[in-house]
Amino acid sequence: MQNINMLEKLGEAIRKATDKIANAIFLDKDLVDTIVRDLQRALIEADVNVALVKELSNKIKKEAMDERVKGIEKKEHIIKLLHDELLEILGEYKPLKLKSDRNVILLLGLYGSGKTTTISKLGNYYAKRGFRVALIGLDVHRPAASEQLQQLAEKNKLNYFVDPSEKNPIKLWKKYEKQLKDYNLILVDTAGRHTLDNELIKEIKDITKETKPTESILVIPADIGQAARTQAQQFKDAVNVSGVIITRMDSTAKGGGALTACAETKAPVYFIGTGEKINDIEEFSPERFLSRLLGMGDLEALIEKIKSVTEEKNQKKIQKNIEEGKLTLDDVIEQVKSMSQLGGFEKIKSMIPGFSNMNAKIPEGALESQEAKVAKWEHIVKSMTVEEKENPELLEKQTSRIARIANGAGVHTSDVRSLLKQYKLLNDVLKSGGAGMDMSQGMSQKQMMKFAKKFGKKMRF
Numbered sequence: 001m002q003n004i005n006m007l008e009k010l011g012e013a014i015r016k017a018t019d020k021i022a023n024a025i026f027l028d029k030d031l032v033d034t035i036v037r038d039l040q041r042a043l044i045e046a047d048v049n050v051a052l053v054k055e056l057s058n059k060i061k062k063e064a065m066d067e068r069v070k071g072i073e074k075k076e077h078i079i080k081l082l083h084d085e086l087l088e089i090l091g092e093y094k095p096l097k098l099k100s101d102r103n104v105i106l107l108l109g110l111y112g113s114g115k116t117t118t119i120s121k122l123g124n125y126y127a128k129r130g131f132r133v134a135l136i137g138l139d140v141h142r143p144a145a146s147e148q149l150q151q152l153a154e155k156n157k158l159n160y161f162v163d164p165s166e167k168n169p170i171k172l173w174k175k176y177e178k179q180l181k182d183y184n185l186i187l188v189d190t191a192g193r194h195t196l197d198n199e200l201i202k203e204i205k206d207i208t209k210e211t212k213p214t215e216s217i218l219v220i221p222a223d224i225g226q227a228a229r230t231q232a233q234q235f236k237d238a239v240n241v242s243g244v245i246i247t248r249m250d251s252t253a254k255g256g257g258a259l260t261a262c263a264e265t266k267a268p269v270y271f272i273g274t275g276e277k278i279n280d281i282e283e284f285s286p287e288r289f290l291s292r293l294l295g296m297g298d299l300e301a302l303i304e305k306i307k308s309v310t311e312e313k314n315q316k317k318i319q320k321n322i323e324e325g326k327l328t329l330d331d332v333i334e335q336v337k338s339m340s341q342l343g344g345f346e347k348i349k350s351m352i353p354g355f356s357n358m359n360a361k362i363p364e365g366a367l368e369s370q371e372a373k374v375a376k377w378e379h380i381v382k383s384m385t386v387e388e389k390e391n392p393e394l395l396e397k398q399t400s401r402i403a404r405i406a407n408g409a410g411v412h413t414s415d416v417r418s419l420l421k422q423y424k425l426l427n428d429v430l431k432s433g434g435a436g437m438d439m440s441q442g443m444s445q446k447q448m449m450k451f452a453k454k455f456g457k458k459m460r461f
């Protein structure tokens with residue numbers, strides 16, 4: 001159960017960080033520092049190497065502070081960078097490739113790492129995919145070992161070869177060698193030790209010579225965390241290791257450490273074990289693993305999400321109009337719309353340090369009706385003449401024109417007046433010193449404070 005916590009916790013932290021980046025009106029140093037700190041905490045809790053975490057943090061900070069990239073482009077860059085860096089520490093994607101004619105796979109590892117359990121999981125996995133699977137138990141030292149393999153094989157209807165009375169693994173292999181020719185996937189269970197000592201190295205070498213494996217897979221339990229680095233390296237140096245399977249990803253908080261440590265030794269992680277049951281195994285793909293952590297399909301989906309919140313084109317157009325000193329009705333609607341997409345003014349307030357304490361009271365219930373209101377405004381603008389659209393201020397005292405527009409749009413005259421009011425409000429802000437504010441980045445904190453102080457009470461978001 002803890003694992004789900006570990007992966008969920010890490011995923012949640014990464015998602016929160018990316019959400020914060022996506023929703024930020026402006027990415028100032030404080031916000032970036034907070035985001036990076038949250039990420040660091042989550043990664044270190046998952047036992048990822050501190051040096052790797054530091055490197056990742058520095059890269060993100062550097063990118064965030066790069067003045068040459070602005071606005072939405074900067075957000076995209078940071079999220080891409082975070083994604084790519086995480087992907088890199090998860091290692092290269094090298095799936096286990098089986099031949100169609102014959103495969104002999106040795107599973108190696110210390111005591112209790114999960115070899116026997118994993119053998120039955122793999123057997124089941126590949127039998128379902130059409131392989132003729134046989135399990136053979138060469139763990140001759142512990143009396144219960146062959147019994148365990150037999151039980152698991154019978155339970156899952158897998159062919160198996162064991163002989164509890166045979167204490168020599170080479171003889172045992174020879175005994176069944178002929179029968180094994182009928183199978184194209186032979187999974188070999190081997191003995192472990194408490195540590196990788198000379199005795200174990202010799203045994204693995206002898207078995208390797210005799211069985212001529214097509215793959216030698218090291219089984220590592222996730223709970224050893226970063227110690228997986230030393231263990232994988234030692235096995236790689238002593239005997240031939242083609243890949244790794246990490247078990248017990250479900251029962252530890254250190255899975256991130258085991259995964260990234262294996263990546264550091266360039267031992268490809270073929271599978272991860274995620275529970276004690278037969279189906280609790282999955283092929284490991286860094287990309288897929290990361291997508292799941294991030295809680296979405298892929299990087300593109302993530303970037304799309306940011307784009308949908310801050311529609312670049314509209315923001316650019318608005319910015320141009322701001323520079324020219326005047327917002328059009330369409331700009332006003334667009335601006336209010338993107339603010340409500342971001343979660344409304346209350347949310348925006350909470351994202352700006354110091355701003356949430358400001359006394360900018362928003363009338364209760366105002367936020368709920370936001371979307372309906374914007375929809376009405378869009379109808380209203382459609383019912384206006386070109387002249388009215390260009391000079392909405394002319395309408396202010398023209399009761400009959402307002403009535404005609406309301407009628408045409410199928411709304412109440414008060415709706416037309418509320419749009420005109422909003423229009424006036426935002427243009428007033430602009431005139432009162434808001435000019436020069438970079439809407440692609442959002443207002444600066446100072447501008448926001450000024451804005452709130454002056455208009456907070458009148459705010460009708």
Ligand SMILES: Nc1nc2c(ncn2[C@@H]2O[C@H](COP(=O)(O)OP(=O)(O)O)[C@@H](O)[C@H]2O)c(=O)[nH]1
Binds near residue numbers: 109116250
């Ligand atoms: N929770 C969990 N337990 C596992 C997993 N893989 C193996 N185990 C357990 O780890 C223990 C040791 O496994 P075993 O296969 O006997 O290890 P071996 O000594 O290397 O053969 C057993 O209790 C298994 O049920 C896994 O992915 N998740």
Ligand SMILES: [Mg+2]
Binds near residue numbers: 115117139
């Ligand atoms: Mg075993």
